[in-house]
Amino acid sequence: MKRKIAVTLDEEALAFLDAQAGGNRSDYLNALLHRQRSAQRRAELIASLKHDAEDPEYLAELAAWDGVAGDSIGAER
DSSP: OOOOOOOOOOHHHHHHHHHHHTTOHHHHHHHHHHHHHHHHHHHHHHHHHHHHHTOHHHHHHHHHHHHHHTTTTTOOO
16 A cells, blocks of 8 residues: 655755656666665564574573474484
8 A cells, every 4th residue: 555645854855866767766666675674674683583593591402492393303203
């Protein structure tokens, strides 16, 4: 769903937008915001994974689950 909004830009920003937008400001701004949102989510995910990788409690729990997951590997039926 799309919604129409009004924004106020200074002359320099508007000139840049018009030069980059190829005639469709809305599509350009939508694409720009989607890319920025994806980049921000990616950065947040990486930061979270780095935090987990440095958390001794998390690593110990992960090791415990790895042991449980492998309990029946190779067992005869």
